[in-house]
Amino acid sequence: MKYSTSPTPSVSNFPRSTSPLPAPANYQPTTASAAVKRYKYLRRLFKFNQMDFEFAAWQMVYLFISPQKVFRNFNYRKHTKSQFARDDPAFLVLLSVWLFLSSICLGLALNLGPGKIALLVLFVVFVDFIGAGVMVSTFLWHVSNKYMRRDPDGPDVEWGYAFDVHINAFFPPLLLLHVFQIVLFGSYPPMTGFLSCLISNTFWLASIIYYLYITFLGYSNLPILGNTRIFLLPVPLLFLCYLCTLLVGVNLSELLAIFYKYRVL
Template sequence: MKYATSPTPSSSSFNYPRSTSPLPAPANYQPTTASAAVKRYKYLRRLFQFNQMDFEFAAWQMVYLFVSPQKVFRNFNYRNHTRSQFARDDPAFLVLLSIWLFLSSVCFALGMGLGWGQLVLFIIFVVFVDFIGAGLLVSTIFWYLSNRYLRRDASSPDVEWGYAFDVHINAFFPPLSLLHCLQIVLFNSLLSQPGILSCFVSNTFWLASIIYYLYITFLGYSNYGKLVGNDLPMLTNARAFLLPLPALTLAYIASLLMGFNLSHMLKDFYLYRVL
């Protein structure tokens, strides 16, 4: 039985039938010994070759990060059979995410009543600090921790840094959509107002966003190297990424009891940057 939940991807993505044994390599499969630097160069070079990007498949991944993120990470393992790498070799997802981030930031800035000069400064901070800078830092930390503490044994392959970055941007997309898009619809009419209802709705948005991020990160590392069938993943104890959930729930309850509105905090933080 073939999975019928995604559009037909380009040659960089394949759907395979379910099996109880490792997948056979395609007839045209050639193992690659390319270094991380070579893979990174090819990836960055494709950022300027839009005609070679599979935007349809990247859009499918964005949808399924909300409805069934497990299927997105299953494709990463299929890619390893055809490309000998788990990380994306097609920057289409990153391009779409960047466009989505830009548009949502513009809407958020206009919702806060920023002028045009402040809007430009706001977008620079969001894109280059919150997204690129924080993304590189978080990806590097998780990459180091997973290789240092989560590998099943010393002979297991290292986690690719590119894969760690892919996990981060996958996990970043749902919180971005919740906090920069859905939240902005209610921002001026409800979330920026005082009162317990505003605090409850605002902080619930934040709780859902952080849970989404932690859960998708957990899926990414728990499925790393896991082939179709009963093979074990290359990493173990990936549940460590879910350990903050109890503390997160307690912090959520405490914020409601104290009337601490996280949307007000976010707005004050953004305004402090640009004013």
């Protein structure tokens, strides 16, 4: 069965309303097993004609301007398909394309040759994104299920949802660090001196805060979890570290550039 990619899909599949809507009053356990959901997801991974890329692009835009609306649609999915996690891999595919293109741009900004750019893309996609993403998602999935559930004997957090939260939170930092810095300043890191340090580290601060905030929204969206404000606790420490890097003149983008060049030698 093919899913429509038209601008106005049915409400039962992908509701597009951006008006405030109430959260679900209750939490119904997922009916399908994790293995069944994983099989269905992977089966559709290469069936591009069944993916709603327009809706995935809508989500990417709203992750910047109003991430709450993105997670509101996860609530709809729970009511219509008995799962919070995405069953359409369009967002993952589109994010991978962004990562592929941004890594090429980053390699060009670092003055790498074609072979080293190809190696950089492989590292970024398969190690930094997929490998690190699986580890972070698994860690947060384990922590949320073991320490944050209101009812230890009740429904648990889906691993697929934990991975969705991670890739949602990963997208804004990707654009800020891999795209916007290069587009705005034409180099990586931008310029030199204190101004370069200020701009670069501010981009890093904004990226990490975006990641933490979207992660907080993702887990606080689940009615089975409590104490989700813990994801925001590192923010004051981040500001302190940010000020310290400015005082000592540590340019985080410069360190990342050195790391990328070193790993493709």
